[in-house]
Amino acid sequence: MTAGHRLGIDIGGTKTAVALVADGSVQAMRSAPSGRGASGVVDVAVRLAREVLDAHAPRARGRGATVPVGACMPGLVDPVSGFARHAVNLEVESLDLAGELSARLGVPVAVENDVKAAALGAWRLRGSWSAGSAGSAGSVAGVGPARGSDDRGGESALAYLNLGTGLASAVVRDGIVVRGIDGAAGEIGHLPVGGDAPCTCGQVGCLETVASGSALARLWPATRRRARDPFAAAAAGDALAGAAVDVLCTGVGLAVQVLALASGAERVVVGGGLAGLGAPLLDGIRADLMRRARSSRIIDVLGLPDRVELLPADVPVAALGAAWLGVPDVPRLAAVASPDASPDVALPGERVG
Ligand SMILES: [Zn+2]
CATH class of the missing domain: 3.30.420.40 (ATPase, nucleotide binding domain)
Structure with a gap:
């Protein structure tokens, strides 16, 4: 039942929205006023995420696994370290967004800046709105x-x-x-x-x-x-x-x-x-x-x-983009060679076999 489900969390300056996505469409949405300060921001996001998962993907919650989660918020968000910084409107100076959400939800969480996530959501939707x-x-x-x-x-x-x-x-x-x-x-x-x-x-x-x-x-x-x-x-x-x-x-x-x-x-x-x-x-x-x-x-x-x-x-484009953060289904990622693969490049005058 939960195959293909993804959860996207959009922590905005005024509102936090959580979308459960499957097969490219929104299965459920929940939103509430955003919390303030690092702990407030995380508390609201976690509460909404649990509400959506409990209502719409209970078997996944029961196994404590399997629904990938992405989150976005304003400010400087580093997808590698997982930290968000300088989100002034949310009164957040520094927050381990990926670490905190991951610890509370029990799954790895990918994070991104909200406008970048919205761009990704818009790219995935490609005008279908x-x-x-x-x-x-x-x-x-x-x-x-x-x-x-x-x-x-x-x-x-x-x-x-x-x-x-x-x-x-x-x-x-x-x-x-x-x-x-x-x-x-x-x-x-x-x-x-x-x-x-x-x-x-x-x-x-x-x-x-x-x-x-x-x-x-x-x-x-x-x-x-x-x-x-x-x-x-x-x-x-x-x-x-x-x-x-x-x-x-x-x-x-x-x-x-x-x-x-x-x-x-x-x-x-x-x-x-x-x-x-x-x-x-x-x-x-x-x-x-x-x-x-x-x-x-x-x-x-x-x-x-x-x-x-x-x-x-x-169209909750940032939440959708957050849900699709880190989805490795694009050709560029699929083409990344494994460490022991021989390089598939041709030098001038050579042919790749
Ligand atoms: Zn300027």
Whole structure:
């Protein structure tokens, strides 16, 4: 019964969500407000994980084994050491996330940063959440992972752009999160792009200062708002809201262009809290990308408007990605040679037998 089941734990700044996944679809979900501090964070995650397993995979729990678990949270998360650091919103300075969860749940736990896990989840789902339109979120049950290379026969890469309070991003290539030497590969939020807005990182004019929730809050202050939705406010004649969404869509369009050019990802998926703005945001981003295409043949041939997608708010993409952490089913991992295997490489002029 539990063959193929995996458990994904997404510890967010406000909410912790746990998903039981099997055959590429969500079997059960449970969520609660996140705990605070290292022990609070772990307590809530463990409680939810046990609730889901007890309700939906009791035989596995009874044997104390077999459901692989992955977890993600904000901050600097090291998949090798298992430690999470500097998760300010959760009041966690340092936490042995893998060690604590593993000890309490009785299984090895793989861990990752939440945006990187979300990128992995989006890669596995490959757009199966919708027919390409924003705001048409279907049930998460039934969404299935897709594998293999892209339709053009190249490598499969996806860039994920998380528009929350800040701007975070990650790239997944052939099912593997691209990390780089310091785990910062694909993180473009602190790329200075102009303007004079100071950034939380100490630089001025970072991409995050024009393409994020904090950017929107600065450009369209709460004290000036008469509506919640800046696009609706702009349509109703709020000039400040109109200017703010113009900056936002232009900034996100630039972020999409940078990610596509730098990573070669065939798709750029936009998620995070601002994705809840829905179709008007996607339309605004695509309009900006079309404007960029009209001014440059090089950009035009990239077809960026067709490569950007908006993630519906109800797809638990980080929990799904966490569930699939460390799944060794991609060609790159399968090709790793055993220590005593002879190298299967050809030098110039040689043939591999
Ligand atoms: Zn910055």
